[in-house]
Amino acid sequence: MSISSQDSSDHLVVSSIDADDAERWAVQVESLSRSFRGQPALSDVTLQVPRGAVFGLVGLNGAGKTTLIRHLVGALRALQGRVRVLGQDPTLSPERLLRRVGYMAEDEALPTWMLIEDLLCWCRSVYPDWSDDYAAELCDLFELSPRSRLRSLSRGGRARASLLAAIGHRPALLILDEPSSGLDPLARADILEAIIRTTADEGRTVIFSSHLLDEIDRVCDQIALIHQGRVLETIDADSLPQRYEERCYRANLPTPEVPPIEHAFGARRNGAEWSVVVDRQRGAGAEPDSERWTMMSRQPVTLQRWFAGRVQTPRADSLLASTPSPVGASSDAFSGGQGGIDE
Numbered sequence: 001m002s003i004s005s006q007d008s009s010d011h012l013v014v015s016s017i018d019a020d021d022a023e024r025w026a027v028q029v030e031s032l033s034r035s036f037r038g039q040p041a042l043s044d045v046t047l048q049v050p051r052g053a054v055f056g057l058v059g060l061n062g063a064g065k066t067t068l069i070r071h072l073v074g075a076l077r078a079l080q081g082r083v084r085v086l087g088q089d090p091t092l093s094p095e096r097l098l099r100r101v102g103y104m105a106e107d108e109a110l111p112t113w114m115l116i117e118d119l120l121c122w123c124r125s126v127y128p129d130w131s132d133d134y135a136a137e138l139c140d141l142f143e144l145s146p147r148s149r150l151r152s153l154s155r156g157g158r159a160r161a162s163l164l165a166a167i168g169h170r171p172a173l174l175i176l177d178e179p180s181s182g183l184d185p186l187a188r189a190d191i192l193e194a195i196i197r198t199t200a201d202e203g204r205t206v207i208f209s210s211h212l213l214d215e216i217d218r219v220c221d222q223i224a225l226i227h228q229g230r231v232l233e234t235i236d237a238d239s240l241p242q243r244y245e246e247r248c249y250r251a252n253l254p255t256p257e258v259p260p261i262e263h264a265f266g267a268r269r270n271g272a273e274w275s276v277v278v279d280r281q282r283g284a285g286a287e288p289d290s291e292r293w294t295m296m297s298r299q300p301v302t303l304q305r306w307f308a309g310r311v312q313t314p315r316a317d318s319l320l321a322s323t324p325s326p327v328g329a330s331s332d333a334f335s336g337g338q339g340g341i342d343e
């Protein structure tokens with residue numbers, strides 16, 4: 001990636017970043033690190049989001065997703081590393097950038113004393129490309145009345161208003177930080193996913209952070225898994241089942257050991273049976289000793305299983321190995337603290 005540093009006196013939108021790169025990538029993050037009070041929240045994060053993609057960010061609570069997003073919208077300055085959004089450093093001339101970006105924050109930041117019509121008026125004044133017709137359409141779709149006061153709306157109603165404010169100017173880049181948290185399942189399926197797909201179909205880019213892996217699975221082209229401030233992996237959603245498979249083995253002899261397979265992770269035990277996720281590219285021929293292990297099944301991995309395996313601590317496998325459970329007992333090695341993850 002060729003992000004080069006920008007002259008501090010240069011406040012132009014076009015930075016010294018390679019013009020082709022800026023055409024190709026909506027977002028480029030290079031070696032971004034961030035700590036709060038000495039505690040790392042992001043460590044050496046590098047990723048690129050292609051223009052026109054729906055890009056999912058997944059990770060456990062506290063993984064660093066919101067901290068990354070706050071760098072993208074210029075709320076945090078990159079102290080270590082570099083960030084470019086639509087070819088621009090988001091902290092230089094942020095008002096110009098934010099006209100082209102729609103952002104729905106995780107925590108509702110709407111001025112609740114406003115009526116919906118006040119909010120629309122405010123958006124119109126901020127976004128030169130704000131479309132009253134489109135906003136009226138969205139109000140109908142979201143069942144929002146212009147005379148409703150934001151304070152009087154349900155949490156889901158405020159989430160819809162927040163989404164309305166984020167998309168009414170048809171931004172080149174839409175960033176949604178856990179937009180589903182206030183929306184009921186129907187609103188998620190009927191409204192949110194439709195908006196995400198429409199945005200991408202129009203060649204615009206969506207970055208979407210969610211704990212709802214089924215939703216990520218349905219809408220995202222690419223997925224980055226962030227864990228403890230690091231990007232563990234970025235993968236095309238379509239290639240996940242080709243790249244990884246879940247294999248189940250039965251232990252033929254009493255053993256506390258995880259099946260020894262290279263390039264496998266995320267071991268889970270259920271009595272004498274073990275399930276592991278295997279990287280098919282790197283561990284294609286890897287099989288454990290057939291005297292000791294019988295393969296019971298192999299199948300393409302699901303997003304949920306890949307995620308759970310990836311965030312499982314290596315310690316979990318060794319803990320399992322040192323505490324054999326009796327036949328028939330179940331022991332799930334997923335000890336990553338899965339708060340909020342649908343599985």
Ligand SMILES: Nc1ncnc2c1ncn2[C@@H]1O[C@H](COP(=O)(O)OP(=O)(O)OP(=O)(O)O)[C@@H](O)[C@H]1O
Pocket residue numbers: 036037040041059060061062063064065066067068106
């Ligand atoms: N302003 C801040 N001051 C201190 N610590 C912070 C601040 N912002 C984030 N952190 C810490 O940074 C880490 C990453 O938090 P972040 O909110 O980015 O995670 P997340 O992946 O968005 O989590 P969640 O899924 O729970 O929203 C956490 O340990 C959090 O406590």
